[in-house]
Amino acid sequence: MSVVRYIADRVAVMYMGQIVEMGPGAEVLERPRHPYTQALIAAVPIPRGPRRGRLVLTGDVPSPANPPPGCRFHTRCPFAVDACRANQPPLEPLAATPDSPHHIACLRKNELQ
Numbered sequence: 805m806s807v808v809r810y811i812a813d814r815v816a817v818m819y820m821g822q823i824v825e826m827g828p829g830a831e832v833l834e835r836p837r838h839p840y841t842q843a844l845i846a847a848v849p850i851p852r853g854p855r856r857g858r859l860v861l862t863g864d865v866p867s868p869a870n871p872p873p874g875c876r877f878h879t880r881c882p883f884a885v886d887a888c889r890a891n892q893p894p895l896e897p898l899a900a901t902p903d904s905p906h907h908i909a910c911l912r913k914n915e916l917q
């Protein structure tokens with residue numbers, strides 16, 4: 805993760821075979837919006853400097869052969885609600901403008917920003 809910003813203009817983060825966040829590399833890495841991306845980046849060790857806030861995932865990793873219904877991340881997401889267990893979130897732009905390059909797949913994206 806620490807070298808991605810130097811080699812990629814655009815980044816896509818996948819969980820259980822689905823893209824959960826996609827956008828300009830620097831923006832995704834510096835301001836991750838999807839809870840899974842936030843947890844991934846929080847897990848990257850920092851040799852010097854202040855520690856980041858840490859989002860620690862709990863719950864079991866589901867089998868990729870039998871992914872859970874709805875949002876595939878709901879079994880580990882600290883923000884999951886009932887709707888997350890029933891509905892698969894579409895990959896949508898973060899901003900109100902449809903041409904925003906930063907997309908996430910989260911039913912609560914407007915609440916968690």
Ligand code: SF4
Nearest residue numbers: 875878881888910911
């Ligand atoms: S849709 Fe629900 S479970 Fe999935 S990332 Fe968003 S808040 Fe978490």
